[in-house]
Amino acid sequence: MLRGLSAFPLTPITNNNVDEAAFVHLITNLVAAGVDSIGAVGSTGSYAYLTRDERRRVTELAVQHAEGIPVLVSIGAIRLDDVLAIAEDAQRAGVKAVMMAPVSYQQLNAEEVYTLYDTVTRHLSVPLCLYDNPATTGFAFTDDLLVEIAALPAVCSIKLSAVSTDPTKGKERIDDLRARLPASVTIGISGDWQAATGFAAGCDVWYSVIGGLFPEVSLALTRAAQAGNHRLAGELSDQLEPLWQLFRIHRSLRVMAAAAEILGVVGPSCLPFPLRPLAGEDKEHLHAVLKSTGLV
């Protein structure tokens, strides 16, 4: 199920409340483009800043407007009670999968992370995507730990944070992981600038931030890679390099929030306090990049 393009939309915030109309508009845009799955209320959807009720409501809206496209949501939270409650809400809303990074205040160790996934997956009725996100959790998975957790019956996919920029090394690692993972577990890449490299190395799915706002260009890259045309996928990625640079400097969330403002599909300052979309000169530069890359 989790293959191809998994698009992660923003959860637009206005005056400390979710802008539901703007969110539904983003979902409708993804449905029209035909993405393979929708990763609602993910990191790009500011899940960690939303209340349980907000997460439930946004999940329901995503499923209601997805027209059958599989929806997955993040269930990560600092406290186990909250993780399980949010997972239950998501399952009732009709998600096809959930995603979880090892969110914590104190950095966890490998044993604690295994226990977390083991405990949470025992409570799930839908499959789980394991989410390696060291930038937000402070915890970096080893491949051994990925393999160990992916052997839990509920795990359906792993979302990697990085692949080697060396194509040979990248392919060797994915081949090695593939050989050690259950056949049912797909391998995904995040960090949008690594998508083409990840597909060329053998990844099955791109967990995509840009895909949440610009699904067409993301699908073009994905479909090229899926057809084995990695040269074209690489060229499409290279064309977006000015945008990837901004992602690496400011983080993708602040850039995509400002891009959504520029497109006029969200209100001003659509991120949860105190996070701020690019503004001033940075936003003007982004606007120029979006124009030069043909995104607006």
Next chain:
Amino acid sequence: MLRGLSAFPLTPITNNNVDEAAFVHLITNLVAAGVDSIGAVGSTGSYAYLTRDERRRVTELAVQHAEGIPVLVSIGAIRLDDVLAIAEDAQRAGVKAVMMAPVSYQQLNAEEVYTLYDTVTRHLSVPLCLYDNPATTGFAFTDDLLVEIAALPAVCSIKLSAVSTDPTKGKERIDDLRARLPASVTIGISGDWQAATGFAAGCDVWYSVIGGLFPEVSLALTRAAQAGNHRLAGELSDQLEPLWQLFRIHRSLRVMAAAAEILGVVGPSCLPFPLRPLAGEDKEHLHAVLKSTGLV
């Protein structure tokens, strides 16, 4: 007010609930020893894992049993609404100060961190200690930003995460900070193995993890330093080096939780899931260290 030894007790958890009797016992121990302030519901008190109601209840217990010793609590939370509600609860409970690290899911930038402190301090009626904790927040303050935020009227102290191990460099930095900070703002050190170095460099206060469980030895070090006897403070710290090593390897929270188990003042597995106190051989080694250092 925030000078000398600020002792940070655990918030013992049993079966997913706060063990109130064990917590009160820890507070009573601090009162008997005569610590200068009590940092309840801090990082060592697992604040980020507790519900608002639990934080309020533990704060009330701390104030009720502190017998006039100033209590401060952490008000950090990912969402601003929660920060303000927790701060209001704490103020009603009678805390003398609050503490806040720039907790976030997405790492904040300097501008966002300033906005966070500016916004929160406008809502406070008690002073705030700025808490630099890059290990849990992913955000490291520059001295310039510390100075900028400490100029906000509510700020009464800054809690540094590190001082240079080079005594001359350490003193130069604290002297420089002192010259740029309002006279009312005290400078504190965390990371217990740096306490003696921090005092020698000119810090006013030790925000102490070990002080939450072993206040006597922590007070001996603090009083030596306050009397200008930095050689004795250094010797007392050096005697605890085997414990500091465990702090650096396993983090102080897991070590202190296991030490509290060894003392018999908390139940088994007193940390919030999935965090675990040292166990097995690590715990046996800790027990040997506590014996050899005279702590048990």
